[in-house]
Amino acid sequence: MGYDTKDIRNVVLLGHSGSGKTTFAEAMLFEAKATNRRGTVLDKTTTSDYTNIEQERGNSLFSTLLHAKWKDSKINIMDTPGSDDFVGEVVSSLKVSDIAVMLLNARSGVEVGTELLWEYVEKFKTPTLFVVNHLDNEKADFDTTVEQAQTRFGKKVVPMQYPTNQGIGFQTIVDALRMVMYVFKDDGGKPEKHPIPESEIGKAQEMHNQLVEIAAENDEGLMEKFFEAGSLSEEELTMGLRIAIANQQFFPLFCASSERNMGSGRIMGFINDICPSPAERPEAELTNGDTMKCDTSGPAKLFIYKTISEPQVGMVSYFKVYSGSIKAGDELYNSRTRSSERINQVFTANGKNRTGESVLKAGDLGVTVKLKESQTNDTLGLKGNDLEITPIPFPASRFRTAVNPPSKNDMEKLMKALYQIQSEDPTLIVEQSKSLKQTLLHGQGQLHLDLIKYRIEKVYNIQMEFIRPKIEYRETITKSSNDSYRHKKQSGGSGQFGEVHMRIEPWYEGMPPPEGLNVRSEEIEDLPWGGKLVFDWCIVGGSIDAKYSNAIKKGVMQKMEEGPLTGSYCRDIRVSIYDGKMHPVDSNDMAFMIAAAQVFKNNFNNARPQLMEPIYDLDILCSGDVMGDVMGDLQTRRAIIMGMEAEGHYQKIKTKVPLAELYKYSSTLRSITQGKAKFTRAFAEYSPVPSDVQQKLVSAYQGTLEEA
Ligand SMILES: Nc1nc2c(ncn2[C@@H]2O[C@H](COP(=O)(O)OP(=O)(O)OP(=O)(O)O)[C@@H](O)[C@H]2O)c(=O)[nH]1
Numbered sequence: 001m002g003y004d005t006k007d008i009r010n011v012v013l014l015g016h017s018g019s020g021k022t023t024f025a026e027a028m029l030f031e032a033k034a035t036n037r038r039g040t041v042l043d044k045t046t047t048s049d050y051t052n053i054e055q056e057r058g059n060s061l062f063s064t065l066l067h068a069k070w071k072d073s074k075i076n077i078m079d080t081p082g083s084d085d086f087v088g089e090v091v092s093s094l095k096v097s098d099i100a101v102m103l104l105n106a107r108s109g110v111e112v113g114t115e116l117l118w119e120y121v122e123k124f125k126t127p128t129l130f131v132v133n134h135l136d137n138e139k140a141d142f143d144t145t146v147e148q149a150q151t152r153f154g155k156k157v158v159p160m161q162y163p164t165n166q167g168i169g170f171q172t173i174v175d176a177l178r179m180v181m182y183v184f185k186d187d188g189g190k191p192e193k194h195p196i197p198e199s200e201i202g203k204a205q206e207m208h209n210q211l212v213e214i215a216a217e218n219d220e221g222l223m224e225k226f227f228e229a230g231s232l233s234e235e236e237l238t239m240g241l242r243i244a245i246a247n248q249q250f251f252p253l254f255c256a257s258s259e260r261n262m263g264s265g266r267i268m269g270f271i272n273d274i275c276p277s278p279a280e281r282p283e284a285e286l287t288n289g290d291t292m293k294c295d296t297s298g299p300a301k302l303f304i305y306k307t308i309s310e311p312q313v314g315m316v317s318y319f320k321v322y323s324g325s326i327k328a329g330d331e332l333y334n335s336r337t338r339s340s341e342r343i344n345q346v347f348t349a350n351g352k353n354r355t356g357e358s359v360l361k362a363g364d365l366g367v368t369v370k371l372k373e374s375q376t377n378d379t380l381g382l383k384g385n386d387l388e389i390t391p392i393p394f395p396a397s398r399f400r401t402a403v404n405p406p407s408k409n410d411m412e413k414l415m416k417a418l419y420q421i422q423s424e425d426p427t428l429i430v431e432q433s434k435s436l437k438q439t440l441l442h443g444q445g446q447l448h449l450d451l452i453k454y455r456i457e458k459v460y461n462i463q464m465e466f467i468r469p470k471i472e473y474r475e476t477i478t479k480s481s482n483d484s485y486r487h488k489k490q491s492g493g494s495g496q497f498g499e500v501h502m503r504i505e506p507w508y509e510g511m512p513p514p515e516g517l518n519v520r521s522e523e524i525e526d527l528p529w530g531g532k533l534v535f536d537w538c539i540v541g542g543s544i545d546a547k548y549s550n551a552i553k554k555g556v557m558q559k560m561e562e563g564p565l566t567g568s569y570c571r572d573i574r575v576s577i578y579d580g581k582m583h584p585v586d587s588n589d590m591a592f593m594i595a596a597a598q599v600f601k602n603n604f605n606n607a608r609p610q611l612m613e614p615i616y617d618l619d620i621l622c623s624g625d626v627m628g629d630v631m632g633d634l635q636t637r638r639a640i641i642m643g644m645e646a647e648g649h650y651q652k653i654k655t656k657v658p659l660a661e662l663y664k665y666s667s668t669l670r671s672i673t674q675g676k677a678k679f680t681r682a683f684a685e686y687s688p689v690p691s692d693v694q695q696k697l698v699s700a701y702q703g704t705l706e707e708a
């Protein structure tokens with residue numbers, strides 16, 4: 001029959017690695033009786049981390065779909081990886097979730113992963129609950145954790161609960177909304193409800209009053225009621241908090257020890273009672289700018305947020321029903337591929353276990369298998385209604401490596417496998433670089449690429465080796481040069497003759513016309529690899545017929561594509577053709593092309609050529625205590641520090657660093673900061689290579705030319 005939209009809750013678990021998401025998910029399933037045994041990460045028995053590689057590593061690497069029934073609700077739970085390398089899994093899960101649960105480790109407070117995840121929560125405007133977990137740890141510090149959360153995420157983070165005996169003996173939580181004290185048995189589970197002891201009543205009442213105020217503040221009617229009566233009924237309180245949470249005006253904070261199975265039941269109760277159903281969130285955005293209501297009576301529409309191929313099954317697609325309902329046997333239309341897809345079966349999932357369902361209604365999350373061509377980010381709907389849900393904004397890559405090409409036969413297999421993985425994981429980008437003559441993989445970090453390698457080797461049975469990627473240099477000039485070249489060849493019958501006089505100058509925006517020359521026509525080329533070629537035809541008196549100008553430009557382009565210094569692309573050059581000679585019989589396109597290429601090269605070498613390298617903007621967020629190590633390391637990477645600012649107990653460093661110095665940066669940063677730093681990077685510009693580096697690169701290239 002399927003769950004009604006109003007009874008569905010889509011929850012994503014977020015948090016720095018090790019904050020306890022997978023253990024918490026396990027506790028939720030167990031408390032909701034969706035499982036009859038509580039697995040542990042240590043024993044490799046959790047429902048969520050079911051893949052071999054996750055169990056080998058003891059970390060989540062994929063987002064896993066789970067679900068549990070709590071009171072009236074079907075709570076869909078997505079347990080995500082905390083490691084920054086797999087942030088793609090987080091972003092896609094956030095896209096389809098309506099509630100985020102952010103776990104904090106009571107021992108370490110707000111961690112760098114928490115900070116970065118918060119940026120995504122803000123982007124998606126997801127209503128969020130905080131859970132302070134690990135309260136049974138002997139170094140647990142609830143107050144500091146709350147304080148850090150409020151400093152970083154604002155005063156809208158408001159505790160609903162607090163522990164009275166955190167640390168090894170942790171077993172009691174005072175709940176300021178319900179005004180009771182929960183006392184757990186040693187092995188957790190359902191707590192006993194006790195009256196709040198005298199000594200705690202004052203504090204609990206103060207917290208309760210704050211919650212009442214929050215409830216009243218977010219609704220005019222409630223506000224009036226509050227002023228008149230001085231309080232709110234339980235129902236009104238619930239209604240007010242519901243509005244406050246849905247509008248991101250209130251981020252309630254809860255207590256838990258997921259290891260000891262304490263706290264998850266109350267949080268599921270809260271999710272059931274107060275958190276929004278998919279229909280209570282803003283309407284879904286469509287690519288045409290419209291929005292769409294989450295309504296089971298609307299036209300059927302689903303959005304694929306994740307796909308993965310399983311050895312025995314083939315393609316497994318995870319989706320959210322955005323409108324209408326989805327049944328086994330439905331024939332839907334994919335507007336990207338313009339072909340129809342049959343939904344043979346629909347399932348709900350608890351990790352690797354799938355249960356067939358007859359129907360899934362609007363708002364629900366589900367799984368189907370064996371779709372033909374549909375991928376992550378595709379919308380499937382009724383034919384004739386091809387409105388698409390806006391795609392998941394996957395983050396830009398931060399890591400690149402090259403693949404050591406195996407034998408030709410294996411290379412074909414490898415490329416096929418890589419493109420397959422890329423279609424499942426949009427944070428992997430496979431690039432066959434023509435100019436570098438290398439196959440490059442762009443991803444989120446060393447761990448991310450290691451996982452790709454693992455899958456290639458284990459699933460596809462192909463050996464893959466990573467090597468250092470080459471850098472895409474650019475070549476340009478720094479002064480002008482005039483020269484001429486005559487190409488003349490006499491061999492038997494008709495010969496070849498072309499003579500070209502050429503000036504080359506460094507091009508810049510708004511430069512004056514070439515001095516002393518008369519420009520008859522100008523072509524401005526935006527080069528596909530960036531920068532410009534400006535080609536001025538300045539021939540007066542017909543010394544070269546204008547019909548040869550194309551051939552001459554071609555000769556120039558040939559050299560621009562394979563620059564004289566290192567064979568890299570050239571850019572930002574103005575070429576002026578001001579004189580030359582033709583022969584009535586022997587001149588032809590080929591002759592002028594050769595002459596132009598040669599005079600360009602000679603000119604180039606005389607024009608103080610300069611190698612340019614890609615520079616990246618690198619923004620690092622690190623905890624204050626590792627700042628010195630991060631800065632010290634940056635000094636060895638030719639980095640230019642653009643700015644630094646404190647963000648709570650974190651430091652944000654803005655730098656510009658040459659790409660050549662960023663090889664394996666993510667691993668180095670992780671190891672020098674023990675994981676207390678994260679970074680993003682984006683291409684910024686090309687800038688001149690220092691002369692000693694240039695010399696080395698040029699002689700290396702000249703060496704390869706001689707060998708050839
Ligand atoms: N003492 C204690 N240990 C916990 C608690 N929650 C989790 N752990 C332990 O901390 C470790 C990490 O827990 P996970 O549940 O794997 O953490 P996670 O957030 O899923 O980590 P990633 O998947 O790497 O992002 C495991 O060994 C858990 O047993 C807790 O509340 N108390």
Ligand SMILES: [Mg+2]
Pocket residue numbers: 021022023049059060079080081082
């Ligand atoms: Mg996990």
